Amino acid sequence: MQKYLYIILLSALTLACGSGTRNNNEGKRMLTVTIEPQRYFLDQIVGNAFAINTLVPPGSSPETYEPAPSVMVDMAKSDIYFMVGDLGFENAWSKRLAENNPNVAIVNCSEGIERMEGYDHSHDQEHDHAHDHDHHHGDITAHVHAHSGVDPHVWSSPRVVKVLVRNMLEAVVKLDPDNEETFRTNFDTLSVKIERTDSLIRDLLKDAPSKSFIIYHPALGYFARDYGLHQISIEFEGKSPSPSQIKEIVDVARKEKINTIFIERGFDTKNASVIAQEIGAEVFEIDPLRYEWDEELLRIAAILAHKANEYLR
Template structure:
């Protein structure tokens, strides 16, 4: 986990003082979140009762992102921070954000989720301390079970923050669960015939997705680092043996190795956005691509 420079810590203290004054003056209630899928869930449940501020901008990785001074002001104006769990930004910044904003309540939306340990951590020993995730995979929102955990924790947090509107939040929660269930039905229809098959991805974002639908995720990035030529060779061989057909790449990461593997294996190279605000649409799109139903398959 990277160390935050002293000047940033000083800035946090200044920002915290100014933001506290802003909170006393009232205004729209605000919640900060780390990634866009969280904003989707909160807004589905809370409606317009809270303004939701997402820290990680589009095209940036929440594993390594550092907030700007202006963002620090926004966060410090929040009544609460909903963390996704153990993603890199939160590991690096949450202690400082909490210490500088002691009135800001923090809720962990991964609470109660069966978390997957990072395999690299189990095998890399001391070097694993450089991994962005820590000891567990944080990408719980890429699964149906994870989405339900996030939704439940979000609803409970909103009720704690604003008990007067409990019925509104519970109604929003029930609607969201209905949407998640319908998403699951469609994804199962598309992916059930593919059980046991593999796909390739640069960054291991779809670990929970793969576990849930019986798929094998082959990752290009290893322990948060570019693969060596030998590792690339092994991956290409494994991909050929597993008959993988798709290489997924995200806009937050370099594409050259993904392009190389796609070329060597004959796989389709497809850009995805697991950090998309439109959680339902992106989940269905992932399943549709893997099933070869997106109109682009060979």
């Protein structure tokens, strides 16, 4: 029964979506977003009222990406640029955009979201998480020394996304008040989808054999926090880990009986494979930047619940 519920939900969630470049955009006003999940949200709200341009192409990292001059030209044609809020290149490039193109409104989609600190981190071998497991569920800083970095991956949590999409809604309503009723109706439909996605994730994770997982790049911090999970990153301050750091990860993984390792699309699988072999875990490729935002989060939850075969991408 549950398997069929996933299929029905996914069909409903993707009816109005498209993952490719829009057709019939000639003559339409343009909006620009940083990443594909934002385009998914905006598509749901505005429908076909605007052409939507995504800055970071699939397979690229938004934290190291630098827009080409041609991309900046397209941005300058937009009525609004929706920045995620804390991704690497956004602040510098949005300032340049504002200086050179004052007619482009810049919206910080993370406005009003309580961001997680301690994004740049290293592993702390001394803390025995196994003796205090429940206390640290969702605490991304367990086994880490927290630094001052802010985690920018706000779209990984449906609860947080509710704030993000409302910021997008209010911006397009201000831009195009004649279509306010349509936008708000679409927003209400999107909100229901977000709630249902959240509910299904919670249902899936009830059956997860472990509340901890390893991930190469720590892109699921908000997801982990809001679903009582523990995320352990392989990457060390944006770099590949040293042999001693890999050993620390392996030691923690054995204590917590971790059997799932995630690696994001486009990242080197070598270190993840080494750790997987040491602890007997399985490596899964995920894509947190995928346009089909809801499907990918459900897929991640299904993997953690060991129900991946029931939920194939």
